[in-house]
Amino acid sequence: GQQVMQIPQYQHVQEGEDFTTYCNSSTTLSNIQWYKQRPGGHPVFLIQLVKSGEVKKQKRLTFQFGEAKKNSSLHITATQTTDVGTYFCAGPGGSQGNLIFGKGTKLSVKP
């Protein structure tokens, strides 16, 4: 079945360093969504990418959708302690028509 894979699983950075997480799908996606889940919290929608090669920015966060619409990345510039959490990508499933989430990248930031 369709799979959405994320790497790395964990990332520990010093405050001020950059961070990138990568998402790969086994099939072409019509869109990809990114969510952030703080420790003990629930996933919060960050952004949706739809177009091939699309790049969107939210302050220090930059999201990219690959040309083949099978991969995506999230880059955070100059991390802050408020960036701590797990970042998930999610894409539409196949016949079931649901969202398939990756396992997430857990980011920890050392002050």
Next chain:
Amino acid sequence: DAGVTQSPTHLIKTRGQQVTLRCSPKSGHDTVSWYQQALGQGPQFIFQYYEEEERQRGNFPDRFSGHQFPNYSSELNVNALLLGDSALYLCASSVGTGTGPDQPQHFGDGTRLSIL
């Protein structure tokens, strides 16, 4: 503007019991999806309700069932609980035709279910 609300927050059950979890969607949303999130994993889709009908279903056994009411609120029922059912159960609401995957999901805080 209230977001997605879920109850209860925590629940402890024993194997073989049955449980009902409840969800009220965000104001203006008509589609409710349920997810199971095991520790250290991403949310896994259970099913989605729209217009009081189950529209989509993930790879979960029939022990998992649900319902949507006319006010768009929803319930998740799990029968014959197993130890492996211990997880965070998340409800998410969205707007639209109920197709789900193209709509951003607004999640509630979840119900932490522990099976002893």
